[in-house]
Amino acid sequence: MSDVSPLVEARLLTALGEPDARASVTFLGTDRIEVLRFPEGDVVRYATLGMSARPMTDPAAALADPLRGPRAELVLSVRSGLADTDKxxxxxxxxxxxxxxxxxxxxxxxxxxxxxxxxxGAPFSSVLVAESGGLVEDLELDEPMEPVRFLPLLPMTPNEAAWKRVHGAAALEERWLARGTDLRDPRRGSVPLAD
Incomplete structure (x- = not known):
C-alpha cells in the first residue's frame, strides 16, 4: 500500500500555495497529524495532513479494512489578525x-x-463539517482506495451547535447564508436562531 500523505501534501500545496508554518502532533496509539498554515491575503487557512493515511472505519464494523473506507483531511479558514487563531x-x-x-x-x-x-477566547468550541470539492479538489487514489476529501470546517457557537442538533446541518447553513454570516470571522457572534 502506497503512502498517501505525500500525494495529499502535493494537492494542498497546489491548491493553497506554500505553508508558512507547520506543527506536528502525535497522540498515544495514533499516527502523526500535521497542521499546515497557509496565509492568503487577509485569510489564513489551516489544513491537516495525516488524517487520510488510513481510511476511516465504521465503529460497528468487526474489522478495519486497511484500504477501503472514506479518507479525509480538514481545512479551516479564518480572517487573520483578529484573534490568536494560531493556537x-x-x-x-x-x-x-x-x-x-x-x-x-x-x-x-x-x-x-x-x-x-x-x-x-474563541466563541466556538465545535465545528460543522461542510462538503468537499470547493477550495481543495478531492484527491483520487488507486483502486480500491476511496478519494481523499478535503472537508471545510465551519466554527459553530454553542447556541448554533445546539440548534443544529435539533434542525440539522442544512437548516443551519441556510440560516447562515440568509443572514450573510461571515463564517471566517473569528470573533463573530451566533446567527439569530429565533424565527
Whole structure:
C-alpha cells in the first residue's frame, strides 16, 4: 500500500500555495497529524495532513479494512489578525485524530466538538463539517482506495451547535447564508436562531 500523505501534501500545496508554518502532533496509539498554515491575503487557512493515511472505519464494523473506507483531511479558514487563531493547531489535530482515537467517521453534516474553545477566547468550541470539492479538489487514489476529501470546517457557537442538533446541518447553513454570516470571522457572534 502506497503512502498517501505525500500525494495529499502535493494537492494542498497546489491548491493553497506554500505553508508558512507547520506543527506536528502525535497522540498515544495514533499516527502523526500535521497542521499546515497557509496565509492568503487577509485569510489564513489551516489544513491537516495525516488524517487520510488510513481510511476511516465504521465503529460497528468487526474489522478495519486497511484500504477501503472514506479518507479525509480538514481545512479551516479564518480572517487573520483578529484573534490568536494560531493556537488552534493542536485542537485541529485533535479533531483530525478523532477517527483513530474514537472510531468516528467524519463526513459532511457532522459536528465535531472539542469541549473547549478552538483557540483562547474563541466563541466556538465545535465545528460543522461542510462538503468537499470547493477550495481543495478531492484527491483520487488507486483502486480500491476511496478519494481523499478535503472537508471545510465551519466554527459553530454553542447556541448554533445546539440548534443544529435539533434542525440539522442544512437548516443551519441556510440560516447562515440568509443572514450573510461571515463564517471566517473569528470573533463573530451566533446567527439569530429565533424565527
Amino acid at each position: 488552534l493547531l493542536r485542537p485541529l489535530a485533535v479533531l483530525a485524530a478523532s477517527p483513530q482515537v474514537e472510531g468516528v467517521v467524519v463526513a459532511p453534516g457532522a459536528s465535531l466538538d472539542l469541549g473547549e474553545p478552538l483557540w483562547p
